[in-house]
Amino acid sequence: MWHETEVQSRLEIKYPVIQAGMAGGTTTPELVAAVSNSGALGTLGAGYMAPEQIRSAIRAVKELTDASFAVNLFIPSPKHSKEQEQSYIEAGLKLTERYRQKFNLEPPQINQVEENFDEQLNVVLEEEVPCFSFTFGLLPMRMLQKLKAQNITTIGTATTVNEAIELDLAGVDLIVAQGSEAGGHRGTFLASSMEQAMVGTLALVPQVVDQVDVPVIASGGIMDGRGIAAAFMLGASGIQMGTAFLTCHESGAQDMHKEEVLNSTEADTMITKAFSGKEARGIKNRFMEEMDDKHDPIPPYPIQNAATKDIRKAAGQQKKPDYMSLWAGQGTRLSEAMTAKELVDKLVEETDALLR
Amino acid sequence: MWHETEVQSRLEIKYPVIQAGMAGGTTTPELVAAVSNSGALGTLGAGYMAPEQIRSAIRAVKELTDASFAVNLFIPSPKHSKEQEQSYIEAGLKLTERYRQKFNLEPPQINQVEENFDEQLNVVLEEEVPCFSFTFGLLPMRMLQKLKAQNITTIGTATTVNEAIELDLAGVDLIVAQGSEAGGHRGTFLASSMEQAMVGTLALVPQVVDQVDVPVIASGGIMDGRGIAAAFMLGASGIQMGTAFLTCHESGAQDMHKEEVLNSTEADTMITKAFSGKEARGIKNRFMEEMDDKHDPIPPYPIQNAATKDIRKAAGQQKKPDYMSLWAGQGTRLSEAMTAKELVDKLVEETDALLR
Numbered sequence: 001m002w003h004e005t006e007v008q009s010r011l012e013i014k015y016p017v018i019q020a021g022m023a024g025g026t027t028t029p030e031l032v033a034a035v036s037n038s039g040a041l042g043t044l045g046a047g048y049m050a051p052e053q054i055r056s057a058i059r060a061v062k063e064l065t066d067a068s069f070a071v072n073l074f075i076p077s078p079k080h081s082k083e084q085e086q087s088y089i090e091a092g093l094k095l096t097e098r099y100r101q102k103f104n105l106e107p108p109q110i111n112q113v114e115e116n117f118d119e120q121l122n123v124v125l126e127e128e129v130p131c132f133s134f135t136f137g138l139l140p141m142r143m144l145q146k147l148k149a150q151n152i153t154t155i156g157t158a159t160t161v162n163e164a165i166e167l168d169l170a171g172v173d174l175i176v177a178q179g180s181e182a183g184g185h186r187g188t189f190l191a192s193s194m195e196q197a198m199v200g201t202l203a204l205v206p207q208v209v210d211q212v213d214v215p216v217i218a219s220g221g222i223m224d225g226r227g228i229a230a231a232f233m234l235g236a237s238g239i240q241m242g243t244a245f246l247t248c249h250e251s252g253a254q255d256m257h258k259e260e261v262l263n264s265t266e267a268d269t270m271i272t273k274a275f276s277g278k279e280a281r282g283i284k285n286r287f288m289e290e291m292d293d294k295h296d297p298i299p300p301y302p303i304q305n306a307a308t309k310d311i312r313k314a315a316g317q318q319k320k321p322d323y324m325s326l327w328a329g330q331g332t333r334l335s336e337a338m339t340a341k342e343l344v345d346k347l348v349e350e351t352d353a354l355l356r
Numbered sequence: 357m358w359h360e361t362e363v364q365s366r367l368e369i370k371y372p373v374i375q376a377g378m379a380g381g382t383t384t385p386e387l388v389a390a391v392s393n394s395g396a397l398g399t400l401g402a403g404y405m406a407p408e409q410i411r412s413a414i415r416a417v418k419e420l421t422d423a424s425f426a427v428n429l430f431i432p433s434p435k436h437s438k439e440q441e442q443s444y445i446e447a448g449l450k451l452t453e454r455y456r457q458k459f460n461l462e463p464p465q466i467n468q469v470e471e472n473f474d475e476q477l478n479v480v481l482e483e484e485v486p487c488f489s490f491t492f493g494l495l496p497m498r499m500l501q502k503l504k505a506q507n508i509t510t511i512g513t514a515t516t517v518n519e520a521i522e523l524d525l526a527g528v529d530l531i532v533a534q535g536s537e538a539g540g541h542r543g544t545f546l547a548s549s550m551e552q553a554m555v556g557t558l559a560l561v562p563q564v565v566d567q568v569d570v571p572v573i574a575s576g577g578i579m580d581g582r583g584i585a586a587a588f589m590l591g592a593s594g595i596q597m598g599t600a601f602l603t604c605h606e607s608g609a610q611d612m613h614k615e616e617v618l619n620s621t622e623a624d625t626m627i628t629k630a631f632s633g634k635e636a637r638g639i640k641n642r643f644m645e646e647m648d649d650k651h652d653p654i655p656p657y658p659i660q661n662a663a664t665k666d667i668r669k670a671a672g673q674q675k676k677p678d679y680m681s682l683w684a685g686q687g688t689r690l691s692e693a694m695t696a697k698e699l700v701d702k703l704v705e706e707t708d709a710l711l712r
Binding site for chain 1: 516517518535536537547548549551552553554555556557558559560562563566567576577578579580582583585586587588589590591621622623624625626627640685686687689690710
């Protein structure tokens with residue numbers, strides 16, 4: 001089972017294990033390349049990166065590996081009117097002002113909220129990246145056709161069966177089924193409420209597998225060979241792991257973030273919109289609590305993300321985890337610090353022992 | 357693996373599959389006995405039953421099977437002062453008044469909220485039930501000792517690793533790890549917040565297994581052989597299923613409840629306190645939405661449960677699912693209507709095929 005899923009042949013990898021495209025500096029070219037060199041698939045989490053940064057990072061990965069790898073981008077959010085956007089920006093700045101005062105920061109310029117997805121994707125096409133994954137929605141048909149014309153494998157993200165069916169109909173090659181255990185941003189884009197789209201991985205994966213034609217990649221809470229073997233039993237053809245790779249030596253996550261993940265338990269995380277305006281799972285801290293207590297509506301992504309960016313950065317530099325976005329899934333008791341190769345080797349050994 | 361876990365020998369069953377002790381009339385003696393006669397473990401969900409009702413039901417089960425079975429009870433809630441209790445009762449009656457008007461019901465007498473756990477447990481001891489499971493807390497030591505003296509196997513319920521550790525230290529024989537996918541009431545009793553105790557089954561089970569000495573039974577979202585095989589890979593020694601048995605022919609769940617479960621999807625359920633005062637997962641309906649919209653605090657269990665009892669009953673009789681508690685887990689797309697024996701046979705066949 002370990003050596004014959006469609007995912008390996010599609011992605012040209014030895015093991016059907018994908019390192020998730022965690023945005024925000026975690027997926028350094030060193031991490032991506034180390035994962036790919038180990039026989040799994042590294043992913044550059046490029047959602048927040050400017051097009052030319054993405055180009056440099058892709059080239060850096062290619063310097064470090066000849067193996068396949070992926071780039072992950074965010075599907076843009078719905079556009080708001082200029083007036084609406086301005087009112088969101090004001091609300092976001094007001095809501096976060098006291099934290100900027102705490103860290104002696106000037107208010108950021110958020111006078112133009114541009115998501116540059118088209119330019120980002122162009123870099124992926126121009127640099128001939130082997131695999132492209134995306135979250136927060138469907139890929140427009142013309143873009144999917146361009147990717148297909150270049151033989152770039154496409155991976156969409158679903159948190160419900162209906163989202164998976166839409167991705168399948170749109171023609172993606174592979175679908176990540178993201179269970180509620182997953183750390184970081186929820187990929188949800190169609191569900192009527194976020195709470196109803198919080199489906200546990202064990203329940204989600206077989207229901208998705210039954211309803212789509214393409215291979216399904218399980219994600220959410222998988223941390224070791226037990227989780228991988230379980231995912232295969234559920235019908236998955238591959239698995240994706242974020243938190244497990246976040247604490248690897250090559251990961252660019254801040255040291256304080258790694259430490260918090262290594263020392264936290266399964267019951268320390270919560271879903272919050274406080275940092276970015278989109279729901280994401282992270283270790284509960286003071287910033288999350290205070291924002292929740294206020295009951296003020298949090299402006300949508302990417303506005304809240306822009307409003308909190310400098311605060312999170314300063315908190316990281318000053319090692320104040322209470323004001324950092326400590327993204328993590330629910331499997332954190334199983335976190336370990338090692339190299340990406342050591343982790344992939346360990347995963348393969350553990351999974352082999354269970355599936356033998 | 358299927359034929360050698362400690363759970364079978366402990367419970368004297370052929371297959372390490374437990375039918376969950378769903379309270380409220382679902383677990384008829386016919387269902388319990390049919391499950392046990394099929395080689396799994398039937399459970400009488402007796403949490404809401406009066407002591408003498410429990411005695412009759414146990415005797416009815418014993419008429420129908422010589423195999424092992426379990427009785428499940430609720431650990432009592434913390435006591436409130438008379439004044440506090442009276443104010444909760446008034447709040448509960450006020451909150452639910454418009455629904456009683458809708459169904460032409462008189463306000464119920466809730467002048468004395470007594471949970472009769474001691475008497476319920478005495479019946480379990482007197483009737484020499486082979487196995488006793490419980491939720492919502494720890495079993496007082498003197499009771500655990502009485503059960504042990506009679507060789508009754510004890511099963512506690514945990515939703516976090518810390519809860520599992522406490523149950524292990526208390527000396528229970530087996531621990532059910534209840535993941536966030538599970539339908540019906542959350543067993544949570546120690547977590548600092550319900551949201552943080554919503555840990556997906558795939559993440560919860562291995563972390564519990566690593567921290568306790570007794571065998572762990574996985575529950576939450578398991579509906580077929582894929583879920584069972586996955587649970588074994590995660591390190592579970594057995595599994596518990598509620599929703600899958602709820603739609604069996606022998607189940608006493610109301611027809612409308614069964615129909616709703618059979619026709620719902622993974623994204624149709626939510627956690628609500630609206631029906632009982634304790635968090636539970638059910639198919640989202642009008643009653644849940646309206647209670648949530650009100651933002652009035654819902655009185656605690658068992659007061660809210662007593663306040664809504666007649667409404668739920670009348671709604672069931674009049675086939676109005678919008679006012680019934682439609683408990684269900686997140687695996688409902690995999691629900692089927694069949695006999696309990698057909699279900700157990702199917703589960704065994706599917707699991708065998710995967711673990712062969």
